[in-house]
Amino acid sequence: xxxxxxxxxxxxxxxxxxxxxxxxxxxxxxxxxxxxxxxxxxxxxxxxxxxxxxxxxxxxxxxxxxxxxxxxxxxxxxxxxxxxxxxxxxxxxxxxxxxxxxxxxxxxxxxxxxxxxxxxxxxxxxxxxxxxxxxxxxxxxxxxxxxxxxxxxxxxxxxxxxxxxxxxxxxxxxxxxxxxxxxxxxxxxxxxxxxxxxxxxxxxxxxxxxxxxxxxxxxxxxxxxxxxxxxxxxxx
Numbered sequence: 285x286x287x288x289x290x291x292x293x294x295x296x297x298x299x300x301x302x303x304x305x306x307x308x309x310x311x312x313x314x315x316x317x318x319x320x321x322x323x324x325x326x327x328x329x330x331x332x333x334x335x336x337x338x339x340x341x342x343x344x345x346x347x348x349x350x351x352x353x354x355x356x357x358x359x360x361x362x363x364x365x366x367x368x369x370x371x372x373x374x375x376x377x378x379x380x381x382x383x384x385x386x387x388x389x390x391x392x393x394x395x396x397x398x399x400x401x402x403x404x405x406x407x408x409x410x411x412x413x414x415x416x417x418x419x420x421x422x423x424x425x426x427x428x429x430x431x432x433x434x435x436x437x438x439x440x441x442x443x444x445x446x447x448x449x450x451x452x453x454x455x456x457x458x459x460x461x462x463x464x465x466x467x468x469x470x471x472x473x474x475x476x477x478x479x480x481x482x483x484x485x486x487x488x489x490x491x492x493x494x495x496x497x498x499x500x501x502x503x504x505x506x507x508x509x510x511x512x513x514x515x516x517x518x519x520x
Contacts (some may be wrong), residue, residue, distance in 0.1 A: 288317050288338035288509050291331055296345030297362040307492040308387070309499065315502035315519070317509075323366045325348040329369055333372035338378045338509040343486060345389035348396055351410055364516065366397045378403060381477035383508025385501070388486035395413075404482050405473055406450040415443045418487055422461045423469055430516035431472065431481065431503045432515065434455050435496060442491040445469070445484035447495050457481070458500075470500070472507070479508040 290312050294305040301323075309319045317339060322328045325346050332340075334369050346364040354363075374397075378384075384403060392408040394400040401407040421444045425432035444460050446467040454471040470483040481504040485491050492498070499520065 285433055289335070290317040290319050290341060290505070290509075291328070292321045292335045292341045292343060293325075293328040294321060294344045296348075296364075296389065296393070296444070297347075297358075299345055299456060301344065304486070304489060304492055305343055305443060308341065308486075311492070311498050311501045312505055314498075315505050317505065320377035325366060325370060329367060329370035329373045332377050333369070337382050339383050339385060339505055340374075340377055341385045341387065341505070342390040342393060343387040344393055347392050347394065350395075366394050366400070368392060369506060371397055371399055374403075375399060378478055381510075383505070384478070384480045384511065385504050386446075386480070386482040386506055387500075387501075388443075388484060388520075391445075391482065391484075396487055401480070402451075403480060405454040405471060405480055406448055406482060409447065409449045413445065413447050413449070415445050418443050421485075423458050423471075423485075424466075425458050426456050429446055429455065430513040431500065431507050433517045435499070438494075438496045439486075440485065440491050440494045442485050443487040448484065454480075454482075458483075460484075470504075477512070481508050 292303045307339045312319050322331050347360045349363040380501045386404045421442045422439050425435050426438045454466045456471050458470040459466045460469040503516050503519050
């Protein structure tokens with residue numbers, strides 16, 4: 285399997301990214317990627333300015349925290365905005381054909397950047413999007429997309445994100461089932477040279493250590509970075 289360059293942008297609010305991001309990096313290395321990791325917004329701008337990547341992974345929770353639930357003390361430590369330099373660097377990666385794998389809280393990130401929500405294909409809607417406490421989440425693949433080819437219904441311990449805003453041009457890969465409702469849990473789309481996957485999974489180590497979730501991460505990373513359908517289906 286060819287080696288490709290990937291950048292993981294991680295860190296932020298309410299998650300132990302210091303423990304979980306290394307698991308994501310391990311899965312990427314297992315799929316043939318060289319991995320660089322940055323832990324803040326400004327350092328991610330510098331990394332994206334310095335070189336081009338085959339894959340950008342956003343597994344982070346950096347946002348402005350304008351909601352009234354956040355105290356000034358929390359905002360002073362965890363609130364982040366994006367700079368013009370960051371937005372330019374991100375667009376440079378996209379224009380060059382980098383694939384995007386957005387994980388879990390990535391739909392909450394960078395809420396001052398419309399370009400980010402457009403690239404991900406959806407966003408967290410404050411006052412509507414929500415999640416129950418972490419628990420067993422039942423997930424059902426919906427298509428024969430190569431990322432989910434051969435994968436049946438599975439259960440993983442995670443946060444179940446519901447009522448996330450999703451753009452119409454995306455294809456739902458997996459939905460979560462519970463409480464008499466089904467909600468999109470992962471989607472994908474391809475536009476020009478850009479391929480994107482968003483997955484709501486990834487709250488903690490229990491989710492990331494699940495073998496089916498590991499396969500979905502690796503297949504998603506390879507697909508968005510240009511892998512052929514046959515290559516993706518052969519991954520196990």
